[in-house]
Amino acid sequence: MSWHNTPIALMAKALATKEVSSMELTQYFLDRIEAGKQWNAYIDVNAHLSLEQANKADLLISSGKFGKLTGIPVAHKDVFVTRGWKSTAASKILSGYQSPFDATVVANLGIPDESNPHGAGMVCLGKTNMDEFAMGSSNENSAYGPVLNPWNSAHVAGGSSGGSAAAVAAGLAPIATGTDTGGSIRQPAAFCGLTGIKPTYGRVSRYGMIAYASSLDQAGPMGKTAEDCALLLSAMSSHDPRDSTSLTDSGEDYGRFLNQAWQEGNANPAKPLEGLRIGLPKEFFAEGLAVDVAKSVNEAAKTLASLGAKLVEVSLPKTKLSIPVYYVLAPAEASSNLSRFDGVRYGNRASDYKDLGDMYQKSRTEGFGPEVRRRILIGTYVLCHGYYDAYYLQAQKIRRIIASDFQAAFKECDVILGPVAPDVAWRLGEKSKDPVQMYLEDIYTLSTNLAGLPAMSAPCGFNANNLPIGMQLIGNYFSEARLLQVAHQYQQASDWHLRQASEVA
Numbered sequence: 001m002s003w004h005n006t007p008i009a010l011m012a013k014a015l016a017t018k019e020v021s022s023m024e025l026t027q028y029f030l031d032r033i034e035a036g037k038q039w040n041a042y043i044d045v046n047a048h049l050s051l052e053q054a055n056k057a058d059l060l061i062s063s064g065k066f067g068k069l070t071g072i073p074v075a076h077k078d079v080f081v082t083r084g085w086k087s088t089a090a091s092k093i094l095s096g097y098q099s100p101f102d103a104t105v106v107a108n109l110g111i112p113d114e115s116n117p118h119g120a121g122m123v124c125l126g127k128t129n130m131d132e133f134a135m136g137s138s139n140e141n142s143a144y145g146p147v148l149n150p151w152n153s154a155h156v157a158g159g160s161s162g163g164s165a166a167a168v169a170a171g172l173a174p175i176a177t178g179t180d181t182g183g184s185i186r187q188p189a190a191f192c193g194l195t196g197i198k199p200t201y202g203r204v205s206r207y208g209m210i211a212y213a214s215s216l217d218q219a220g221p222m223g224k225t226a227e228d229c230a231l232l233l234s235a236m237s238s239h240d241p242r243d244s245t246s247l248t249d250s251g252e253d254y255g256r257f258l259n260q261a262w263q264e265g266n267a268n269p270a271k272p273l274e275g276l277r278i279g280l281p282k283e284f285f286a287e288g289l290a291v292d293v294a295k296s297v298n299e300a301a302k303t304l305a306s307l308g309a310k311l312v313e314v315s316l317p318k319t320k321l322s323i324p325v326y327y328v329l330a331p332a333e334a335s336s337n338l339s340r341f342d343g344v345r346y347g348n349r350a351s352d353y354k355d356l357g358d359m360y361q362k363s364r365t366e367g368f369g370p371e372v373r374r375r376i377l378i379g380t381y382v383l384c385h386g387y388y389d390a391y392y393l394q395a396q397k398i399r400r401i402i403a404s405d406f407q408a409a410f411k412e413c414d415v416i417l418g419p420v421a422p423d424v425a426w427r428l429g430e431k432s433k434d435p436v437q438m439y440l441e442d443i444y445t446l447s448t449n450l451a452g453l454p455a456m457s458a459p460c461g462f463n464a465n466n467l468p469i470g471m472q473l474i475g476n477y478f479s480e481a482r483l484l485q486v487a488h489q490y491q492q493a494s495d496w497h498l499r500q501a502s503e504v505a
């Protein structure tokens with residue numbers, strides 16, 4: 001059976017009825033990983049550990065002590081520290097580092113044991129490639145080389161969670177974890193024809209997630225369907241006292257509305273979204289948006305309208321300011337977070353140096369890639385005395401205005417619909433020499449991170465070159481279940497999410 005084309009919801013049923021074992025499933029995906037190395041989706045794979053976990057999962061299933069996800073393989077972005085696998089954030093400065101503990105996300109999804117009694121029972125396949133320290137929009141900034149897009153290997157897979165996206169799109173994992181600081185789940189999901197969701201800030205613990213920008217980073221799932229993402233997010237999300245930003249009410253069934261009508265009491269199965277107001281921000285459909293992307297998103301809006309939703313125009317006037325605000329705040333936080341990587345305690349240390357200061361300088365210069373160095377320098381600059389008030393404080397003020405714009409829009413609508421990115425996946429190297437052009441690709445995704453709102457990507461079409469196009473759904477705080485409901489109803493009326501990557505066997 002082609003398990004790589006099977007949604008995890010159906011995979012779980014096959015495991016429960018013993019149509020397949022976790023050992024067989026895990027070996028199936030390990031074989032595909034070995035055969036699919038050309039995508040460069042994984043940084044570290046440990047077949048022995050994966051099969052050991054699969055055996056434990058099978059024992060749980062045999063004993064009747066299993067949950068919805070027990071025995072299902074999962075790939076983790078290399079930003080999550082994971083016992084037994086390397087945890088490098090795709091950076092040379094952490095080369096060879098192995099964590100003595102699991103990130104909360106990894107633990108929540110992993111095999112339950114005495115120290116982790118509430119694990120979902122999933123099997124770790126390995127660690128996926130990413131932009132170094134999650135800094136990038138193309139997965140070309142990895143110390144381990146770029147990830148290739150399974151729809152066209154001459155194009156980028158998107159970033160920073162490009163390895164997770166490519167792994168699922170190429171059938172090297174049934175589902176994967178990612179992180180989103182400015183669009184790093186939604187954009188690679190859109191570029192690789194997947195569904196991915198960034199939850200409300202604080203829904204998922206950041207403990208054990210190697211930090212880029214702490215006030216923006218948020219973990220989420222990437223899979224083939226909204227239903228799969230709902231299953232994984234429900235297991236990932238929990239309150240964690242070790243993370244001071246973790247919400248006390250985190251943890252719920254995000255799939256509870258999937259097959260329900262938007263309005264309670266609606267008995268018309270042809271109009272499940274009746275009563276839903278979908279906002280179309282005029283700023284998202286202005287100059288700079290590719291014609292084929294605009295066409296696909298507008299067609300998706302018409303499909304949602306045919307399901308009973310009402311389309312309304314809304315305005316997010318500060319959309320353009322999200323780029324300069326983000327690229328002041330995120331580098332400032334990165335400058336602080338990455339100061340701990342100095343070559344002293346772990347990771348890369350320069351082999352030749354004169355004194356302590358020289359060791360710091362050479363270790364960090366050798367260990368960090370050019371994009372990470374660029375952002376550290378920008379961040380250090382805006383935090384310097386004399387520039388802090390002019391840049392950092394002003395950016396924080398505009399961040400609040402951006403969040404207020406969303407609240408004004410949500411008085412007119414329940415969900416906001418727009419594109420994920422201005423264009424489809426570009427060719428490898430096409431934007432590498434112009435960082436500003438790369439940054440502009442995040443114009444539609446950055447603002448939700450600045451506001452801390454939940455947002456997701458779902459496939460909605462292809463361009464003339466058969467490259468996937470994704471639509472973005474944005475909700476108000478804590479509305480993940482409703483966003484997944486809208487995406488799920490759309491996927492019942494369309495088949496974009498069922499397409500298989502054109503270069504994958």
